[in-house]
Amino acid sequence: xxxxxxxxxxxxxxxxxxxxxxxxxxxxxxxxxxxxxxxxxxxxxxxxxxxxxxxxxxxxxxxxxxxxxxxxxxxxxxxxxxxxxxxxxxxxxxxxxxxxxxxxxxxxxxxxxxxxxxxxxxxxxxxxxxxxxxxxxxxxxxxxxxxxxxxxxxxxxxxxxxxxxxxxxxxxxxxxxxxxxxxxxxxxxxxxxxxxxxxxxxxxxxxxxxxxxxxxxxxxxxxxxxxxxxxxxxxxxxxxxxxxxxxxxxxxxxxxxxxxxxxxxxxxxxxxxxxxxxxxxxxxxxxxxxxxxxxxxxxxxxxxxxxxxxxxxxxxxxxxxxxxxxxxxxxxxxxxxxxxxxxxxxxxxxxxxxxxxxxxxxxxxxxxxxxxxxx
Amino acid sequence: xxxxxxxxxxxxxxxxxxxxxxxxxxxxxxxxxxxxxxxxxxxxxxxxxxxxxxxxxxxxxxxxxxxxxxxxxxxxxxxxxxxxxxxxxxxxxxxxxxxxxxxxxxxxxxxxxxxxxxxxxxxxxxxxxxxxxxxxxxxxxxxxxxxxxxxxxxxxxxxxxxxxxxxxxxxxxxxxxxxxxxxxxxxxxxxxxxxxxxxxxxxxxxxxxxxxxxxxxxxxxxxxxxxxxxxxxxxxxxxxxxxxxxxxxxxxxxxxxxxxxxxxxxxxxxxxxxxxxxxxxxxxxxxxxxxxxxxxxxxxxxxxxxxxxxxxxxxxxxxxxxxxxxxxxxxxxxxxxxxxxxxxxxxxxxxxxxxxxxxxxxxxxxxxxxxxxxxxxxxxxxxxxxxxxxxxxxxxxxxxxxxxxxxxxxxxxxxxxxxxxxxxxxxxxxxxxxxxxxxxxxxxxxxxxxxxxxxxxxxxxxxxxxxxxxxxxxxxxxxxxxxxxxxxxxxxxxxxxxxxxxxxxxxxxxxxxxxxxxxxxxx
Numbered sequence: 007x008x009x010x011x012x013x014x015x016x017x018x019x020x021x022x023x024x025x026x027x028x029x030x031x032x033x034x035x036x037x038x039x040x041x042x043x044x045x046x047x048x049x050x051x052x053x054x055x056x057x058x059x060x061x062x063x064x065x066x067x068x069x070x071x072x073x074x075x076x077x078x079x080x081x082x083x084x085x086x087x088x089x090x091x092x093x094x095x096x097x098x099x100x101x102x103x104x105x106x107x108x109x110x111x112x113x114x115x116x117x118x119x120x121x122x123x124x125x126x127x128x129x130x131x132x133x134x135x136x137x138x139x140x141x142x143x144x145x146x147x148x149x150x151x152x153x154x155x156x157x158x159x160x161x162x163x164x165x166x167x168x169x170x171x172x173x174x175x176x177x178x179x180x181x182x183x184x185x186x187x188x189x190x191x192x193x194x195x196x197x198x199x200x201x202x203x204x205x206x207x208x209x210x211x212x213x214x215x216x217x218x219x220x221x222x223x224x225x226x227x228x229x230x231x232x233x234x235x236x237x238x239x240x241x242x243x244x245x246x247x248x249x250x251x252x253x254x255x256x257x258x259x260x261x262x263x264x265x266x267x268x269x270x271x272x273x274x275x276x277x278x279x280x281x282x283x284x285x286x287x288x289x290x291x292x293x294x295x296x297x298x299x300x301x302x303x304x305x306x307x308x309x310x311x312x313x314x315x316x317x318x319x320x321x322x323x324x325x326x327x328x329x330x331x332x333x334x335x336x337x338x339x340x341x342x343x344x345x346x347x348x349x350x351x352x353x354x355x356x357x358x359x360x361x362x363x364x365x366x367x368x369x370x371x372x373x374x375x376x377x378x379x380x381x
Numbered sequence: 382x383x384x385x386x387x388x389x390x391x392x393x394x395x396x397x398x399x400x401x402x403x404x405x406x407x408x409x410x411x412x413x414x415x416x417x418x419x420x421x422x423x424x425x426x427x428x429x430x431x432x433x434x435x436x437x438x439x440x441x442x443x444x445x446x447x448x449x450x451x452x453x454x455x456x457x458x459x460x461x462x463x464x465x466x467x468x469x470x471x472x473x474x475x476x477x478x479x480x481x482x483x484x485x486x487x488x489x490x491x492x493x494x495x496x497x498x499x500x501x502x503x504x505x506x507x508x509x510x511x512x513x514x515x516x517x518x519x520x521x522x523x524x525x526x527x528x529x530x531x532x533x534x535x536x537x538x539x540x541x542x543x544x545x546x547x548x549x550x551x552x553x554x555x556x557x558x559x560x561x562x563x564x565x566x567x568x569x570x571x572x573x574x575x576x577x578x579x580x581x582x583x584x585x586x587x588x589x590x591x592x593x594x595x596x597x598x599x600x601x602x603x604x605x606x607x608x609x610x611x612x613x614x615x616x617x618x619x620x621x622x623x624x625x626x627x628x629x630x631x632x633x634x635x636x637x638x639x640x641x642x643x644x645x646x647x648x649x650x651x652x653x654x655x656x657x658x659x660x661x662x663x664x665x666x667x668x669x670x671x672x673x674x675x676x677x678x679x680x681x682x683x684x685x686x687x688x689x690x691x692x693x694x695x696x697x698x699x700x701x702x703x704x705x706x707x708x709x710x711x712x713x714x715x716x717x718x719x720x721x722x723x724x725x726x727x728x729x730x731x732x733x734x735x736x737x738x739x740x741x742x743x744x745x746x747x748x749x750x751x752x753x754x755x756x757x758x759x760x761x762x763x764x765x766x767x768x769x770x771x772x773x774x775x776x777x778x779x780x781x782x783x784x785x786x787x788x789x790x791x792x793x794x795x796x797x798x799x800x801x802x803x804x805x806x807x808x809x810x811x812x813x814x815x816x817x818x819x820x821x822x823x824x825x826x827x828x829x830x831x832x833x834x835x836x837x838x839x840x841x842x843x844x845x846x847x848x849x850x851x852x853x854x855x856x857x858x859x860x861x862x863x864x865x866x867x868x869x870x871x872x873x874x875x876x877x878x879x880x881x882x883x884x885x886x887x888x889x890x891x892x893x894x895x896x897x898x899x900x901x902x903x904x
Contacts, residue, residue, distance in 0.1 A: 236771045240755065240762055247748040254707055254737070254745050255759045256728030 010367045011360075022311070022362055029358030033351045040346060051334065055347075058333030059326030063211030065333075070219055071285060073325025075100070077222040078277025079303025080310065080317040082134075085229055086270035088312050089242045093267060095141060095156030096274040097300025098163030099134040103278020105170065106133030108178055108289045111195035111282070122199035126279045127221070134275015135268045137163060142267025146260040152267070160300065167291035178289045192289035201283035218280030222321075225273055226314035232269075233314075242266065274300065309355055327351065400428030401463065403593040404449065404480070404562055409458035411444050414804055418444040420617040421458070426562070426610075431584055431594040433604040433625075435637055436614035437692065437860050442597050445614070446564050449595070450482045451475035481555035482564040487547050491540040495533055495550050496522055499557045518557075525556045529583045545576040552583065563587065564595040569603055581607040599637070599692050601630045601899040615639055634895030638862040653870075654683025655718075657854035658704075658735075658823045663713035665703040673699035675878035676713075681823065681854040686845065688869030688886065689858040692898050696878035697858045698740050701827045704856070705737045706730040707745075717822055731760055733823075736816035740827040740858075742805070746812045749801035753793060754782035756800045757815055789814040790840075806837030813844050824848050827858045842868060862894055876900050 038048035058065055079096040086093035107130035114122050141155040170176045172190050180186040180193040203214040233239035245252040245259055252259055277299070286293065306324055310316035331344040402425050411419040419441045426432040436442050447453045448460070451469030460467050462478055469475045489498050496519050522535040531549040539547060548568060555563050565584075569577040584594045584607055598604055604611050605625060612622040613636045620636055658681040667673030673696045681687045691697055702708035704715050709725030716722070723729040730737070739745040747756040758767050758778050767778055782796035789810040793803060800808060809829065816824065826845060830838040845868055849855050859865050865872055866886060873883045874897040882897045 235773055235775065237762055237768050237773055238771060240773060243751060243755070244748045244759065247750045248744050250741070250745045251748045251759065254705075254727055254739060256706075256726070256731045 011364050012367055014363060014365050017362065025358050025362050026309075026355060029354045030351075032358070033354035036354065037347050037350050040343075040350070044343065046339065046343075051339075051347075054334055055327075055330045059330035062333075065326075065329070067212070067214040068329045069322065069326040070214065070216055071325075072328045073321045074216050074218040074222065074284065075277050075281050075297070075299040076302045076306050076324060077219065077318050077321035078225070078280065079274055079300050080306030080321050081222065081225050081229060081303075081314055082270045082274035082277070083304045083307035084310065084312040084314060084317050085273060086266055087307055088233060088246060089262065089266050090246045091145070091263060091266055091270075092153045093138065093141065093156050093270045094153055094304065095138060095159050095300070096270070096277075096303045097298070098156070098160040099137045099271040099274035100278040100281070100299055101163040101167050101294060102133040102137040103130035103275030104282045104286070104289055104294065105167070105178065105278075106130045106275065107279035107282045108192065108195055111199035112177065112193060114199070115196045117198065119198040119200075119202075122196070123201060123217075123283060126199065126283055127276060130275045130277075130279025130282075131272040132275070134278060135272040138267045138271020138274070139264065142264045142271075145267070146263040164291070164295050167289065167294060171289060171291050180288070192291075194288045195282065199283065200287055201280065203284075216280070216284040218277075218284045219318075221276065221280060222318055225276065226318050229314040238262075238265070274303075305352060305356070308359065311359075400430070400591060402426070402461070403428045403463060404595075405461040406445070406449070406455075407459045407461070409445065409448060409455045409460070411441075411448060411453060411455050416805060417617050419448070419455070422614070422617070422619045424612050424619055425622070426593050426595055428561075428593055429588055429591045430609040431588045431596055431607055433608035433611040434595060434597045434614060435599065435601075435604050435611050435633060437599060437637060440614040440637075441617040442614055443566065444617075446482065446566060446595070446597060449475070449564060450480055476558070479559065479561035480564065481558060481560035481562070483548065483551040483555065483566065483568060485566045485568075487551055489539045489547060489550060492538060494536050494538050495542075495553070496535045498539060498550055499535075499554050503558055521557065522553055525553055529556065529586055530579060531556075531583060548576075548580070556587075560592070562593045562595065564597065566597045567599070568596070569598070569600065577603070578606075599899075601633055601637075601896075604633065605630060613637055630896065630899070631892055634899065635892055638891050638895050653685045654852055656680045657683050657718055658856065659716045659719075660704060661714045661716070663700070663703055663715065664711040665699050665708050666711060667696075667699050672711075673878050674703055674710075677875075677878070677880055679856070679873060679880070681856055683852040683854055684849050685871065686849050686855040686857055686869045688865035688872040689856065689875055690862055690865045690872055690894055690898055691860065691875035693860050695875050697827065697860075697875060699878070700875065701737065701740065701825050701856075701858055704730070704825055705735055734819070734821045736821035736824040736853075738809075738812055738816055738824070738826040738829050740831070742808055742812055743801065747800040747808065750799050752782075752797045753786065753791070753800055753803070753811055754779050754796040756811055757782040757785050757796070759815065761815075761818065785811070785814040785818070806840070809837065809841060813841065817844065817848065820851060821848075821853055824853050824855045825858070826855065828860065829857070830859070830861065830864060838864075862891055862898070866891070866894075874898055 034052070041048040041051055059069055060066060079100060082096040082099065083093065107126035110125045110129035111122055114125055137159065138156070140159060141152040144150040144155050145152040170178045171192055175181060178192055180191050185191070201217040203216050204220075205215070206213045233242065241252065241257045241262055244255065244257060245262055249259060281294075281299075282289070302324065306317055306320045309324075310320045327348055331341075331348060335341040335344050405425040406422055409419050409422040409424075410417075422441065422445055424434070424445065434442050434445065444453065448455050451472045451474050454469070460469070467478065469478070490501065493501065496515055499522055500518055519535040526532055526535075526549070529552070531553055533542065533546050533549045533553070539550065542550070552563070568580060584596065588594050588609070596604070596608055608625050610622060611625055611628070611633065613620045613633065615637060616639075658679070660677060660679040663674055663677045664672065665674040675696070677700060679687065689697060689700070699708055703710045706722060706725055706727040706729050714721050715724070717733040717735060720733065722733055743749055748759065758781065761767055762773065762778075767774055767781070779796055785791070786793060786796060791803070791807045791810045791814070793807060800811065803811065813829070824845070829845070830841050842864065845855055845857060857865060857869055866889065869886045871883065872886050872889055872894065873880045874894060875881070876898065877900070884893070
């Protein structure tokens with residue numbers, strides 16, 4: 007008996023919908039087994055997970071905090087992956103977005119809020135785009151793998167962050183306040199430059215929508231139009247599907263590589279601006295590097311199958327999962343178990359994607375017959 | 382067909398054909414979507430003989446060898462090995478049965494040594510044991526090399542070897558596994574003449590020991606030089622099996638390309654317009670950096686069809702790509718209406734209204750996962766009719782696609798169907814329809830009917846004639862001599878990247894062209 011994995015020639019219409027639902031169901035079953043084995047009540051845990059992610063007082067606000075940066079990095083990844091350009095560098099591009107946005111906010115001390123916020127968006131996007139352009143140029147002109155270069159540049163960007171706060175008296179470092187004398191920290195941006203929240207009162211203790219998530223939705227709409235309705239998007243689709251056909255049709259592939267890396271980097275950088283403006287209010291190398299927003303964004307993009315609106319939805323769900331994890335852990339529920347649950351979720355859903363494109367065939371081999379004759 | 386039965390049993394003539402049949406196919410049929418690759422092929426190779434499989438590209442040689450080596454399964458027909466029926470389900474089954482294949486593109490691990498490559502995948506004792514004993518294997522490899530004239534250092538790494546040496550490693554692999562039947566797919570394509578003749582000696586030695594060598598080729602002189610018997614394939618069918626000692630290059634050439642010529646239906650034009658496409662001293666490199674197009678000059682007048690005949694791999698693809706800007710020319714100029722095109726820029730050719738039906742339809746001619754509509758505007762999406770500013774006019778594009786589907790009778794549920802779901806003939810209609818839009822000045826058609834069924838072939842040929850009658854300059858590149866003879870007004874033969882002969886279609890004979898194509902009359 008042999009088991010083969012074969013590429014599907016045709017996909018039934020229901021498949022892309024049924025597979026993820028099946029994967030989630032499978033994940034619940036596996037998690038339930040793990041929970042029972044470790045002596046927890048699975049139903050209780052699932053209930054608590056759901057409530058603390060989306061229902062409890064302040065739950066949605068906290069979920070948005072987790073979801074906003076990964077919505078941006080997810081969009082950044084999706085924008086590049088659409089052209090089979092594997093930009094793994096949203097992490098570093100986001101760092102540079104923070105550097106750019108915080109720098110401009112500090113520079114424009116005293117300016118009105120709207121001016122500061124607009125300038126932060128532009129500066130964050132520009133810094134992210136510039137950082138993303140490095141692997142883009144190398145790929146377009148040097149034929150290097152953008153996967154490797156963009157990944158390595160993440161570490162470089164992390165070192166730049168550390169240098170700006172810990173190893174130098176840079177513009178971004180707080181050198182005045184008393185606490186900064188004890189431990190190096192970033193300088194807070196002026197109050198006028200902090201990004202607002204839109205708050206809905208009355209529902210589950212008030213829901214605060216950060217400005218960032220609104221901008222992420224605009225970016226998603228922009229990407230949707232760009233890839234569905236424009237000549238640029240058409241070229242990207244052709245290049246992704248068959249570079250040879252693109253060349254044959256007279257498309258300028260190099261320019262597209264540069265442009266897509268710029269767009270992808272700019273979106274990640276915009277995410278950095280939102281992170282600084284909405285939540286951090288300063289350049290904080292430690293927390294940025296612990297969160298792994300860029301890498302989570304890749305997962306988000308994959309789950310959303312690169313559909314920009316689905317990216318935002320997936321970021322919201324993953325943000326909820328992350329947020330609920332904090333609520334779930336406690337004396338009787340170790341944080342490691344929360345990690346296991348989140349891992350099983352992602353593993354099942356991403357693993358299930360394989361079934362959309364491939365099918366598994368089990369055949370009985372009658373090889374023995376052939377061998378017999380030969381001997 | 383009667384020949385094959387008679388020759389299989391008797392072995393007259395000087396050739397030392399002995400032994401019982403080693404491998405036999407009976408009525409092998411293999412279909413691919415839209416293509417009949419093998420149709421009731423009968424073929425038999427005996428122990429101790431070198432048996433050539435001769436045929437043009439697309440004649441079904443590769444499909445047959447893939448069936449023999451277990452990569453494909455025949456839809457119909459039987460396979461016999463030493464008189465016993467067998468069924469291969471996977472390449473491994475064929476390997477276990479002692480059938481090895483040397484592919485045109487080698488299956489070697491570049492960073493491994495010769496010995497490591499020889500052992501790799503061999504699942505008998507040594508290959509399977511945890512520790513490989515290199516000494517013993519090395520000795521065996523050296524021994525085999527000496528015996529069969531396959532000199533190669535067992536410790537050398539593959540990337541250090543020349544192409545000829547790499548091929549020896551492939552053969553050593555087969556010998557090490559004690560293959561009894563060796564299939565070589567176009568083995569001389571990558572060899573110098575000296576290497577080729579040394580290969581032939583090796584093959585003769587192997588046959589003399591009672592092994593069976595199946596030698597796939599489209600080069601007549603090689604078949605004459607090395608084979609005992611030859612089976613000719615044409616359009617998926619086995620046409621004849623003959624003793625090499627009892628046949629001639631000329632006879633084989635006409636068997637290979639087919640004799641049944643139909644007179645062209647419409648009288649060909651006598652008068653043509655001005656020169657539209659002129660190619661002057663064009664040189665271009667192939668993918669491996671070797672010269673593929675060698676100082677080619679051509680002129681095509683308005684309304685004229687110039688055929689480029691030649692066996693596949695003699696620079697046809699590179700020539701088409703160099704003319705259309707897909708490949709950068711090393712030297713030389715391409716002019717349309719006297720105006721030189723920027724080399725290496727497909728957009729320049731598109732703007733000069735050169736239509737191009739590429740050889741590789743599925744990956745060059747279309748973007749296979751995109752819709753028919755997208756593929757219809759693959760080149761014209763930049764035009765004002767199809768876009769407004771940066772935005773595409775999707776409704777107009779859909780309309781355009783529907784019109785093309787109707788006009789060229791493409792069988793499909795609708796314009797949003799991905800191109801890859803079309804059959805070969807329908808896909809070709811989409812490509813042709815697109816290239817005809819806006820009446821091109823020049824049309825380069827590369828193997829436009831390859832792999833299509835009879836009805837589709839007729840359609841394509843009609844479109845080409847129509848184009849010519851509308852004063853388009855047509856360059857038809859095809860390995861199908863019948864087609865070239867039927868359609869073209871003038872025929873140039875390409876061999877090893879050079880134009881080795883140019884004849885008027887009215888005066889050409891199949892035999893003459895066949896010999897030119899096989900390099901028989903190199904000037």
